[in-house]
Amino acid sequence: MLEADPAAQTATAPAVDAAAQTADQGAPITEDQAGRVAALGAEIGHEIDRVLEGKARAVRLAVTVLLADGHLLLEDVPGVGKTLLAKALAAALGARRSRIQFTPDLLPGDITGASIYDQSTGSFTFRRGAVFTHILLADEINRASPKTQSALLESMEERQVSVDGTTYELDSPFMVIATANPVEMEGTYHLPEAQRDRFLAQISLGYPGHEAELRMLAAQTAPLPQDHREPVQQIRARTSPAEVAQLIRLTRRVHASPALLDYIVRLAAATRGHGQVVLGASPRAAVHLVRMLKAAAALDGRTYVVPEDVRQLIGPVWRHRLHLSPQALSRGVSAADVLRDVLASTPLNR
Structure with a gap:
């Protein structure tokens, strides 16, 4: 149900230049700073392209949503790489990621966390949910009830979680990448309008082209070498969460x-x-x-x-x-x- 990636916490990348760190946040972005954003975006896209064949436009849009400090909805049929894109983006950022598999029996507390009674102390302790991460993969989000989906509303808009009268701040950057199957498929719910409006962008990956699918078949059916690693594990972190947060602030000054x-x-x-x-x-x-x-x-x-x-x-x-x-x-x-x-x-x- 829930998958975390603690190893990604240690990934780092070169820090943003000192000028960008100390610049007046109200000043226009400079050409050098815009060039830095462009260079880093190209590096991240290149890493993801290594494992996701023929989806350069979708990858570019995903990186754009990230730097716009938004959330992304990937709505398409199963098996076209939606989950792989989310995992690859988190790996290229060197960011912590969590995954929730949305199912009809999923509860809001599984997402946000819940207060657990500790008998030894006679008090309640808050157990953090999957939302406390940098990249949250909400897999097949429209297979859970609208009540459960609504648990993400506060997190997506205000970057915080409120449980039992206490508010907890989320990490920065924080991005929800949700995958959804077409509503015509069995076992799916419509996303509530308030939920859809919180996704900055929605894209469909579509089927790969002929040549891209040939390369994918060759790569994924070849004999496994002794040191085989999953495709996402081969991605190198090109940045860090701290640098991404700084670049998000820079893009606001465009x-x-x-x-x-x-x-x-x-x-x-x-x-x-x-x-x-x-x-x-x-x-x-x-x-x-x-x-x-x-x-x-x-x-x-x-x-x-x-x-x-x-x-x-x-x-x-x-x-x-x-x-x-x-x-x-x-x-x-x-x-x-x-x-x-x-x-x-x-x-x-x-």
């Missing part, structure tokens, strides 16, 4: 112009007023999009956001939050269709 922020607010309003949408993009969705845009710009080595970033990333960040009307669904309209319509009908400059 420049997003007032005109671009106004554009995003108008895009959100357009989804709420769209005739085929019951529930549009929330204010949290707009905030998440800006954070994602800034992280993506830094990963490109830029100190500013451009409109093309919006067009590239609005899908992964907003698609899973839109709730379409029954009439739209019956006609085969998708959230991606709505977002294309909103982008086409909302000009950048008023």
Whole structure:
């Protein structure tokens, strides 16, 4: 049910340069600092690409969500590498990770922790749950009841856990990577809207291409050498949690112009007023999009956001939050269709 990785606690990487550590948090990010973010992102992506064939775009988005200080929902059919991506990202970060296998009988206390009565002292002691980690893999999250899923809401939004009137702070960075199977599959529940809105982005890995699947088959069915290690164990830590936390702060200082922020607010309003949408993009969705845009710009080595970033990333960040009307669904309209319509009908400059 629960899998922890204490060995990852000792992984370290070179510290962030002294200038980044001492810089004024309100100052714009410099080109050198953006270059450092880009270089580290490339190193992390390269490590993950070693074990996950043909998924460069998904890996890039996962790293972007990490630096945007968000959470990632991987929604796809079984067997395409969702769990492997989560494990590989944690290994490349040198971060502690925990895993929860979501099942119908999972309880909220299994996630957050619970107060246990100690007969020897006659008092209660708090036993920390799986959420006290850096990377939490919530495997097949939609196989647990909505009540259990809701145990993550406070942790994902406020980076804390409240149990029996006491609040416990979570580690930094803290990222939930949840895998989910399509709701058409047996034994799955719909994710509550409040839960989906807390995931900064949702992506699907899809099936690998022909050549990538051939390489995967050759690698995973070859005779095992004497010193065989699992693919994730071969990944080298390229950074440390402390450095990642610093880089997250750096990405917040990427420049997003007032005109671009106004554009995003108008895009959100357009989804709420769209005739085929019951529930549009929330204010949290707009905030998440800006954070994602800034992280993506830094990963490109830029100190500013451009409109093309919006067009590239609005899908992964907003698609899973839109709730379409029954009439739209019956006609085969998708959230991606709505977002294309909103982008086409909302000009950048008023």
